Amino acid sequence: MTGDGRLSVALAQMDPALGDRGRNLERHREWVKQAAEAGAQLLVFPELSLTGYFLKDLVPDSAIQLDSPQMRELAGLSADLDVVLGAVIESPDHRYFNASVYFSRGELQHVHRKVYLPTYGMFDEQRYFAPGDRFRSFATPFGRAGILVCEDIWHLSSAYILSLEGVDMIICPSSSPGRGITTDERLGTAESYALVCRTYAQFLTTFFLYCNRVGFEDGANFWGGSMVIGPNGDIIAQQQDADEALVLAHIDLADVRRERLANPLLRDERIELTINELRRVWHERTRKPF
Amino acid sequence: MSAPASLSEPVFPPLQINPELVRKILVGFIQNEVRKVGFERVVLGLSGGVDSSLVATLAAQALGPKNVLSVIMPYRTSDPKSMSDALQVVRQLGIEHLEVDITPQIDAYFARFPDADPRRRGNKMARERKSIEYDQSSAFRALVIGTSNKTELLLGYGTIYGDMASAINPIGDLYKTQVWQLADAVGVPTAIVQKAPSADLWSGQSDETELGFQYRMIDQLLYYLVDRRYSVDELKGQGFDQAFITEIVRRVRENQYKRRLPLIAKLSSRTIDREFRYPRDWGR
Secondary structure (H helix, E strand, C coil): CCCCCEEEEEEEECCCCCCCHHHHHHHHHHHHHHHHHCCCCEEECCCCCCCCCCCHHHHHHHCECCCCHHHHHHHHHHCCCEEEEEEEEECCCCCEEEEEEEEECCEEEEEEECCCCCCCCCCCHHHHCCCCCCCCEEEECCEEEEECCHHHHHCHHHHHHHHHCCCCEEEEEECCECCCCCCCCCCHHHHHHHHHHHHHHHHCCCEEEEEECEEEECCEEEECCCEEECCCCCEEEECCCCCCEEEEEEEECHHHHHHHHHCCCCCCCCHHHHHHHHHHHHHHHHHCCC | CCCCCCCCCCCCHHHCCCHHHHHHHHHHHHHHHHHCCCCCEEEEECCCCHHHHHHHHHHHHHHCHHHEEEEECCCCCCCHHHHHHHHHHHHHHCCEEEECCCHHHHHHHHCCCCCCCHHHHHHHHHHHHHHHHHHHHHHCCEEEECCCCHHHHHHCCCCCCCCCCCCECCCCCCCHHHHHHHHHHCCCCHHHHHCCCCCCCCCCCCHHHHHCCCHHHHHHHHHHHHHCCCCHHHHHHCCCCHHHHHHHHHHHHHCHHHHCCCCCCCCCCCCECCCECCCCCCCC
16 A cells, blocks of 8 residues: 555456365465566455365365464465465364465464355355354454455345444455356356445445455356455456456545545444344344244 | 247246356366366267257367267167268367267167167167267267256156266256257257257157157246245146146156265265265365
8 A cells, every 4th residue: 555545456366276275375376476566465365265165075184273384384475465365274173164364464464264154055064164253354554354255245244243343345255156047148146246245335335355266166167256346336346257367456445434424324323223123133032932 | 749849939038048158157167177187078979969969069169179079879770860960060060070880789789688678778779879988988088078958867868877977067957948049059050959859769759759748848847846946836836737747746756866876885984975075176
C-alpha cells in the first residue's frame, strides 16, 4: 500500500494437484513470483490450494502442524507480498482442519479454520475435518481483514460478524465444484456465488475477494470465476472462464470510508438488538417440549 | 418402430442446456482426466448412433482426431446403415478407425449354446465389443472412453461390463434428450441425431419400443424423480401415468447393482470403498 489506501491485490485461480503437497508448493512459488512481478501486494490462493479438495482419506497425509518446518517454509512465500493459502492443519490433539492461513513478511498472521463443513450432496467434509469455532478479523498492513472459506459464506452470520468487527475486506478462498446446467451462459453455482459475494460486499460495505480454483477432480469441475468486488457491490475484476489465471485488481481502501459515508449501514446496525433477539429465539427453541 | 427423435419438437425446459457451456466442460474433462493419468489417447466403440458419435466428436476436439481410435464392430444382423453412419463420423472428424466384425467369435460361441435367447446374445455381443475396445486400448496406449448416457444408466438399459464399462465417461450425466441437443450443436450429422435410438442387436430394433416409452417422456419423469426428488404421489400430481411411474421407478431400483462396484463381504476394519476411501485422482 502506498499509504493512501491504494493496493494491488491478486487472486491465483489455480489447479492444485490432488494430494501432492510438494508439487503444489512449487506451483505456489511460481504464482507468488508471477504476482510479485505484476506488482501485487496481496495474493490469495483458493481453498486447500496446497493439497487439492476431494482428499477423502488423504486428509491426514496432507496435513501440516502450525509449529512445523513446513509451515515456516510456507511463511517464506510472503517475503515480498502477503499471501493467503489453503492447507490442512493438524492440531496438537490430532484434529484436522480445512484452514486458510494469512502470511505477511515471512510471519504467520492469522489462521481461519473453516466453520461450516458441507456434508450433503457431493460433499463429505465432516467425515474428514473438524469444524472451526470462530470468525475473527485481523490486522494486515493494509487494513482489517477477515477470511471465510467457501461454505462459510453460505451462512449470513459469518460475514455479518466480520463486518461488525469493522473489516475493510473479506477474503474468501473457495473450491466450488460447478453444477447446474441450464440455458444460461454460466453454471448455476457461478450465478449463485456472484449473487452472494456481491450482496455481501454491498450490504456490508466492504471489499470482497473471492478466489475459486479450476481443474477437475474425479470428474467434478471447478468453475473459477474469481472476482474482486468493491464496497458498492461492483465487480472490479473477474476471470469469467475456468482457466488458470492471475486476477489482478488495483483497489483503493478509502472507497470503504466513502461508501460508508454514503450508506452508513454499518453505523446503523443494532448489535444489541440482534443479540437480544437471537437470545430470545434460542431460549424459545430450547423451551419447546418436543 | 416408434417415431424418430425430432429436434423440431420443443425440449422440456428444465432439460434445455447451453450446449457451448456443456461442450467446454466436457472437452476440459476429457483433456484433464486423460492426460493427468499419463495418456494422450482414447478408444471407443463407434456404433453410428448419437451417443458414441457425440463422444467421438468431444474426444476429437479435446485430444485431436489422431488421438481418437474408433472401433466399428458390426455383427451379421447389424443394420448396414449403422456402419455407414459410423464411417461418416470417422470421415467428418478425421479420427482413426478400425473395423472388427464380431460375427465369427459370437457365432462360434453360440454354436455351443444354440438355445440362447436374444438377451443373452445381445449381452454377449456388448461384452465382446468391450473386450475388443480394452484390448485395442492396450495396443493404442489409450483409455477406453464410455458412451452411456444418464437415461440408460438410470434405467439399467445397458450391459454391465459391456457397453456400461469404461475408464471415463463424459456423457453419463446427460439425459438422452440433452445428448440430442449437444450432438446437434457440435455438428454430429443430423441424420444420426434424428434417427430412432437403437441398440442395433438386430435390424429394426428400437430402444423406445423395447422400453415401452419415449425418451422425451422418460427424461421428464427421471428429472422430477432423480434431480428434484419428487415422491410418487408428487409425480402423479405432475400428470404422469401411474403405470409409467411404477415401471420407471422399478427399473431404476432394480438396476442399482449395475451402477456399483461388486459387493465385498466385510471382514476387516478397513474395507475397500467402505472405510478405505481415496479419490481416484489420488496424487494427480
